[in-house]
Every structure is written in C-alpha cells, then in structure tokens.
C-alpha cells in the first residue's frame with residue numbers, strides 16, 4: 001500500500017525504480033542472505049548502478065546531495081530487507097558523508113568515485129567498549145610521529161568494516177589533550193589492509209544478520225599525516241554534525257519496516273479465517289492494524305518533513321530537533337509494528353519462512369544504532385533548556 005506522497009515527480013520516479021528493484025532483486029533473496037549472514041557484492045554494485053549511493057553525495061562528484069531521495073531509496077529497500085537497507089544507510093551516512101563534508105579535494109578524489117558508485121564501502125569507527133553513547137570517552141589514541149599517524153586502540157560494532165567491498169574505515173582517536181583538560185579527538189582515514197588493522201570475526205547478532213558488523217583492533221597502525229579528516233581536534237563535532245542526516249535516514253529505514261509489517265499483516269488478516277470468519281473481521285485484530293496504518297502515516301510525515309528541512313538548508317538546531325523526533329518516534333513505531341504483525345500471523349509469525357519473523361528480529365537495533373532512544377530524548381530535552389547538568 002502506498003502512502004500519499006507529496007514529494008516531487010523525480011522523487012516518485014525514484015521510488016518506483018527502487019521499489020521495483022527491491023521487489024524483484026532483493027525480496028526473493030533476503031531470507032537466504034539473512035541465513036548466510038552476508039550480502040553479496042553484486043547486489044551492492046547493482047544498487048550502485050541504480051545510483052543509490054550517489055543520492056546523498058556531493059554534486060561535483062555526480063551526486064544529488066538530496067537527503068529526501070536517499071530516504072526514499074532506504075525506505076523502499078528496507079520494506080524488503082532491513083540488512084541491505086542499513087548497509088546502504090551506513091555506506092552513505094557514515095562512509096561517504098564525512099569525506100564529502102570534511103575531506104580535502106585529494107581525499108575526495110581518491111575515495112568518493114568508488115564509494116558513490118557502489119564499487120567500494122567505507123565504515124565509520126566511533127564506538128568502543130567504553131565509549132558508545134558517551135563517545136567523548138574514546139580511548140583509541142593516535143600520535144603524530146615524523147609525519148605519520150600511529151594509531152592504537154579497539155573499536156566495537158563497526159558496520160561495513162569487513163565486507164569484501166570494504167576499502168576504508170574512518171576512525172576517531174585521541175590526538176592530545178585540550179586546554180580545558182578534555183581529550184582532543186580527531187578523525188583519521190585508515191584504508192582496509194593497512195598493517196596493524198585487524199578486522200575481527202563478525203558478531204552473532206539478534207537481527208540485521210546479513211549486515212556486516214565487526215570489532216576492530218588497531219595495533220600500531222601507521223597512516224600518513226594527510227589522512228587526517230577535517231580539522232585536528234574536531235572529530236566529535238564533525239561526527240555529530242553528520243549524525244542528524246544519519247538519524248533521518250535510520251528513521252526512513254524504520255518507516256520501511258512499519259509499512260512492510262502493516263502490509264503483510266493486513267494481507268494475512270484478510271486471508272486467514274478462524275471460527276468461520278476472517279480474523280481481520282474481528283476488532284481485536286482490525287484495530288491494532290488500524291493503529292499500524294496511523295504509524296505508517298505519521299512515520300512518513302516525520303521522516304520526510306525532517307529530510308525536507310535538511311534539504312532546504314534550515315538552521316542546524318531545527319534539523320537536529322526534527323531528526324531526533326523522527327529517529328525516536330519512527331524506530332519505536334517499527335518495534336511496535338513488528339510485535340503487532342507477528343501476533344496477527346500467530347504461530348506462522350514465529351517461523352523464519354515468514355518475513356515478519358525477520359522484521360521482528362531486525363527492528364530492535366533501530367532504537368539503538370546512531371544514538372539510542374534515550375540519547376534522542378537527551379537531545380530534545382537539552383533543546384528545551386533542560387538536562388543542563
């Protein structure tokens with residue numbers, strides 16, 4: 001079922017093209033990719049050929065710089081496969097965006113063409129064992145020795161860091177101490193295959209099985225001084241400034257989940273009969289599905305109003321508020337929607353051969369990655385002048 005769409009004709013064409021690709025090239029394989037814990041490189045490059053990785057990228061490198069378009073693509077992919085959806089979201093939001101926003105011309109020329117064509121994936125390594133929501137607690141260190149950064153530390157839960165298309169990990173590291181005594185954190189580009197960068201085996205996750213997530217060890221990794229991304233000491237500020245786009249894009253992924261759950265559950269409720277009537281003719285089933293319809297509509301409005309604010313260059317504080325509201329509300333809707341959908345499917349909803357079971361496992365992490373629900377509430381409360389201590 002389609003949401004009434006007030007985006008442009010170009011956006012509607014894009015939605016049709018990506019939805020068609022996802023229906024024919026993604027949906028038939030999603031369960032197998034989930035079981036294999038792997039997304040084939042061919043589907044990533046096929047999405048590259050469709051232009052998906054370029055949607056959010058800079059225009060001078062053939063991109064559209066259009067967050068609304070990126071959200072449409074992620075939503076449509078996410079309706080069929082959340083793992084592929086997060087692969088795209090992380091590739092653009094965490095891989096391409098920092099280089100596009102803060103890279104030197106040389107860094108951009110080296111990395112963006114392959115990343116924006118889907119020929120390569122880049123990851124962002126911020127999280128550590130003791131630094132997740134509290135990213136300022138980063139322990140990874142980088143020292144400049146004779147024109148070379150020497151990096152030591154570990155990173156946790158890094159998406160797209162160990163896929164056969166992974167070519168680069170952008171990492172945050174302490175590069176000194178600021179005048180106020182707090183850690184100076186900077187960002188460095190570390191190409192995969194650099195000696196000392198160890199990509200540990202992938203995690204055994206509850207969901208997003210096919211998405212590529214690894215712990216990383218940086219043991220005396222040496223990269224040239226020119227691999228500093230953006231300004232020294234601005235690593236966290238830079239990361240936070242790209243995170244709003246990422247939060248809107250995660251909300252788009254969650255919207256795909258809400259729509260899929262509504263559509264699958266409504267279809268099942270129309271077909272399944274018990275006690276001589278369709279289950280969808282009982283209020284106990286019909287009303288929660290009406291609620292899913294409300295969630296799909298409100299989620300759509302939250303995602304695309306936030307993306308529109310960002311695309312028309314609204315003030316950063318307005319975008320940050322809209323992004324936090326969309327991320328918080330739509331990801332919580334997604335978790336609720338999977339619970340309703342599996343219940344409507346009864347025992348079949350617990351079986352892996354039905355996609356609602358996969359959506360149920362995949363949804364939880366939406367409330368955690370790129371800022372937990374609590375972190376979104378912190379952002380919003382601070383915007384209200386609260387939580388000042």
Ligand SMILES: Cc1cc2nc3c(=O)[nH]c(=O)nc-3n(C[C@H](O)[C@H](O)[C@H](O)COP(=O)(O)OP(=O)(O)OC[C@H]3O[C@@H](n4cnc5c(N)ncnc54)[C@H](O)[C@@H]3O)c2cc1C
Nearest residue numbers: 124125126127132133134157158159368369370371372374
């Ligand atoms: C599948 C997956 C993929 C990921 N991909 C990446 C990636 O590519 N790159 C990357 O850098 N990171 C990645 N992450 C990490 C993710 O961003 C963090 O897990 C997330 O930010 C939470 O950090 P944490 O796990 O350390 O939890 P913690 O920060 O330890 O939080 C634990 C709980 O406490 C709550 N909490 C923490 N502080 C407060 C507070 N002040 N007030 C109220 N509640 C609070 C949190 O909301 C949470 O509920 C990924 C995580 C997962 C699971």
